[in-house]
Amino acid sequence: MIISYPIAAAFLGTFLAQFIKIPIHYMATKEWKFSLMFSTGGMPSSHTATVVSLAMAIGLSEGYLSNHFAISLVLAVIVMHDATGVRRHAGHQAELLNQLTNDFTNLLEVIRHPNLKRYETRKKLKELLGHKPAEVFFGAILGIVVALLLFGIYYD
Structure with a gap:
């Protein structure tokens, strides 16, 4: 094989977890969001799938x-x-910070503050950073499954 089993398991775990986020999001919202392939947070946790695949493959x-x-x-x-x-x-x-910024901008709008445009153009902070316990759990399950499936390919 070109790549070691633990590295292959980790990379495949990452890829599959990121890819799975797209149809899961579609089922929940009826909206295709391909940018999820490169985002953090969401179901399942790709960070968890990566490290669990790696640990399981090494084990x-x-x-x-x-x-x-x-x-x-x-x-x-x-x-x-x-x-x-x-x-x-x-x-x-x-x-919370995004909500405060939004509220502050609305306040400036109400009082017709001259610097309103400066606050309206600020980029929102990314809110989906971490995971709910269930997202981590299913990332771990995915990691275990990936390592087990690849083990059969590498060591058969």
């Missing part, structure tokens, strides 16, 4: 008692915790 190929598996497992736990914690809360903060 399957080198053993679950290996140092490499230990390192990849700790990395996976940190990434999953971060996705549901810090990044998710940063998204909530961005949502």
